[in-house]
Amino acid sequence: MAALRPVRPPRTRITWISPILGLLVVLFIYVNYHSASYPNILPRREKNADTDCPNLPGLEDILVVLKTGVTEARDKLPVHFQTTLRCIPNYIIFSDYNETIDGVQLHDVLDSVTEDIKQTVPDFSIYNRVRATGRTALTTSDMNPDTNSAFGKPNNPGWKLDKWKFLPMIEESLKARDDAKWYVFMEADTYFFWPNLLSWLEKLDHQKPYYLGNQMQIANVVFAHGGSGFVLSNPAMRAAVTLRAANVDAWDRVTADHWAGDCVLGKLLADAGVGMLWSWPVLISGQPSELDFFSEGYHKRPWCHAPIAYHHLGPEQVRELWDFERKWYRSGTDKPVLYQDVFRHLVRPKLGGTVTGWDNRIGETPGTASLSLVECRVLCYRDDKCVQFSYTDGECWTSHVPIWGAQKNEVSSGWITERVDTLVEDMGICTNAEWIVG
Numbered sequence: 039m040a041a042l043r044p045v046r047p048p049r050t051r052i053t054w055i056s057p058i059l060g061l062l063v064v065l066f067i068y069v070n071y072h073s074a075s076y077p078n079i080l081p082r083r084e085k086n087a088d089t090d091c092p093n094l095p096g097l098e099d100i101l102v103v104l105k106t107g108v109t110e111a112r113d114k115l116p117v118h119f120q121t122t123l124r125c126i127p128n129y130i131i132f133s134d135y136n137e138t139i140d141g142v143q144l145h146d147v148l149d150s151v152t153e154d155i156k157q158t159v160p161d162f163s164i165y166n167r168v169r170a171t172g173r174t175a176l177t178t179s180d181m182n183p184d185t186n187s188a189f190g191k192p193n194n195p196g197w198k199l200d201k202w203k204f205l206p207m208i209e210e211s212l213k214a215r216d217d218a219k220w221y222v223f224m225e226a227d228t229y230f231f232w233p234n235l236l237s238w239l240e241k242l243d244h245q246k247p248y249y250l251g252n253q254m255q256i257a258n259v260v261f262a263h264g265g266s267g268f269v270l271s272n273p274a275m276r277a278a279v280t281l282r283a284a285n286v287d288a289w290d291r292v293t294a295d296h297w298a299g300d301c302v303l304g305k306l307l308a309d310a311g312v313g314m315l316w317s318w319p320v321l322i323s324g325q326p327s328e329l330d331f332f333s334e335g336y337h338k339r340p341w342c343h344a345p346i347a348y349h350h351l352g353p354e355q356v357r358e359l360w361d362f363e364r365k366w367y368r369s370g371t372d373k374p375v376l377y378q379d380v381f382r383h384l385v386r387p388k389l390g391g392t393v394t395g396w397d398n399r400i401g402e403t404p405g406t407a408s409l410s411l412v413e414c415r416v417l418c419y420r421d422d423k424c425v426q427f428s429y430t431d432g433e434c435w436t437s438h439v440p441i442w443g444a445q446k447n448e449v450s451s452g453w454i455t456e457r458v459d460t461l462v463e464d465m466g467i468c469t470n471a472e473w474i475v476g
Contacts, residue, residue: 090124090125090364091124091125092125092233092367094125094232094233094236095236096236096239096240097125097126097127097232097236098127098128099218099219099220099244100126100128100218100219100220100221100222100236100239101128101129101130101211101214101215101218101220101221101222102123102126102128102129102130102222102224102230103129103130103131103132103207103211103221103222103223103224104118104123104129104130104131104132104223104224104225104226105131105132105133105147105200105203105207105223105224105225105226105264106131106132106133106144106225106226107133107134107135107196107199107200108133108134108135108137108164108168108173108176108196109164109176109180109181109194109195109196110196110226111133111135111137111139111144111226112139113353114226114227114352114353115131115139115140115142115144115226116139116140116353117353117356117357118226118356119140119142120357120360121356121357121360122224122229122230122232122356122360125232126232128215128218130145130211130214130215131143131144131145132144132145132146132147132203132207132210132211133145133146133147134146134147134148134164134165134168134196134199134200134203135165135168135169135173137173145210147203147206147207147210148162148165148199148202148203148206150206150209150210151202151206151290152290155202155290155294159294161198161199161201161202162199162202163195164176164180164195164196164199165199179195180195180196182194182195200299201293201296201297201298201299201302202293202299203299204264204293204299204300204302204303205278205282205289205293205299205302205303205306207223208270208275208278208279208282208303208306209279209282209283211223211275212275212276212279216272217272218272219239219244219271219272220239220244220269220270220271220272221269221270221271221272221275222235222267222269223264223267223268223269223270224267224347225264225265225267225349227265227349227350227351227352227356228265228266228267228347228348228349228351229347229348229351229355229356229359229360230267230346230347231344231345231346231347231363231374231375233367233374233375234320234344234345234346234374234375234471235269235346235347237344237374237471237473238320238344238346238473238474239269241473241475242271242475244271244272245271245272245273246271246273247271247273247274247277247311247312248269248270248271248273248274248312248315249262249268249269249270249271249274249304249307249312249313249314249315250262250268250269250270250314250315250317250321251263251266251267251268251269251314251315251316251317251321252266252267252268252317252318252321252322252323253314253316253317253318253336254300254301256298256301259301259304259305259308260304260308260314261298261300261301261303261304261305261307261314262300262303262304262314262317262321263300263321263323263349264299264300264303265323265349265350266321266322266323266347266349267321267346267347267349268300268321270307274307274310274312277307277310277311277312278303278306278307278310278312280310281306281309281310282306289302289306292305315474315476316336316474317346317474318335318336318338319335319336319338319340319343319345319377320343320344320345320346320347320473320474321346321347322345322347322348322349323349323350324348324349324350325348325349325350325351325355326348326359326380326381326384326385326442327355327385327441327442327443327444328350328441328442328443328444329441330400330439330441331377331378331380331381331385331439332439332440332461332465333439338472338474340377341376341377341378341465341468342376342377342378342468342470342471342472343376343377343471343472343473343474344374344375344376344377344471344472344473345375345376345377345380358384359384362380362383362384363375366379366383373471374471376468376471378462378465378467378468381462382462385440385442386458386459386462388442389426389440389442389453389455389458390453390455391452391453392411392415392450392451392452393450393451393452394450395445395446395447395448395449395450396443396444396445396446396449396450396451397428397430397443397444397445397446397449397451398426398428398437398440398441398442398443398451398453399428399435399437399441399443399449399451400435400437400439400441405428405433405434405435405436406433406434406435406436407432407433407434408429408432408433408434409432410429411429411450413434414427414428414429414434414436415427415452417434417436418434418436418452418454419454421436423438423457424436424437424438424454424457425437425438425439425440425453425454425457425458425461426439426440426441426451426452426453426454426458427451427452427453428443428449428450428451428452429449429450429451430448430449430450431448439461440453440458440461
């Protein structure tokens with residue numbers, strides 16, 4: 039009787055099994071690589087665990103990327119964890135310093151920048167000090183907020199370092215999650231209306247290379263303003279990362295020679311063949327209190343558009359927008375918030391009478407000579423189209439559009455509210471939202 043031998047599977051079966059095992063190994067390495075790189079990319083809340091979060095189909099296909107810095111993170115981030123990021127299933131925060139705030143990990147996006155640049159470029163002075171000894175290295179001058187100008191904030195060390203974050207941020211975002219349909223970028227003083235964003239993105243093809251942003255221009259480069267928030271589709275992200283990877287040193291030189299990182303990103307995308315969809319007024323660089331809701335710009339009038347993001351907001355203003363949005367959707371409406379709604383609910387109730395220590399001027403155009411605040415108010419009343427006035431140091435400014443404005447000493451401002459209401463009536467009621475799709 040012949041001896042029994044172990045039964046071997048046919049060769050064809052081994053040939054079939056081997057690729058499967060190989061794929062499992064690759065998948066294991068891939069998952070562990072990403073977990074090791076970004077272990078806390080998500081806040082890890084259970085879906086729909088927060089009953090105050092609306093059901094927003096499509097939100098799971100987006101990676102929200104918030105960019106911040108060590109000089110502002112502790113002051114500006116906590117309110118976002120309670121509001122704008124509270125209902126986001128996939129987000130990551132990039133900074134210039136690894137730390138944890140309110141249990142959320144912030145990742146140093148500059149970690150991949152070469153040591154040669156970090157040791158030789160003056161912009162990295164604050165970075166190297168904080169990297170060596172932590173937050174105790176921060177000085178009073180580091181925390182200087184500086185005044186925003188046409189050339190940014192040249193006296194703010196954190197702002198000068200910030201330009202180096204944009205290109206690494208694109209690469210690290212794709213590394214953190216390479217299967218998102220859209221990548222939404224914001225800063226610590228940006229507020230997004232997520233339902234409006236999703237309604238907008240539904241009208242665009244995520245398989246095409248989209249670059250959505252508030253258009254700005256420096257020299258011959260048109261780019262999306264970073265603080266206004268901008269959006270990239272997956273193909274656009276890949277195109278940018280691929281082009282930069284071909285010559286990282288060259289793009290580092292471009293960054294070093296420029297003062298605005300969002301402009302460098304715009305050039306990278308343009309060179310990669312990704313054009314920008316001009317997205318003003320749905321993405322803007324201001325806040326509701328300083329906006330002209332009524333005038334036309336770039337052949338568009340904001341009134342019937344759905345705002346996607348506001349910028350230059352403090353924690354109190356972020357909270358105000360969040361509370362407004364919650365009340366809006368709790369009312370049972372499924373209509374998107376429009377500019378007309380923001381004005382009626384958040385701006386109009388604040389307009390009335392005369393306020394001292396307040397400035398509602400538009401720009402810095404010299405006004406008319408006026409002896410007093412009373413005379414300034416009379417000048418406005420004499421102009422049938424004037425709806426507001428502002429007075430300081432013997433000068434009077436008047437305007438045909440209402441602005442809420444901001445606190446400023448030695449300035450007094452007022453509004454003719456019945457004319458404001460007439461202007462609102464003349465604008466009419468928007469029955470449908472206007473979207474920018476091409």
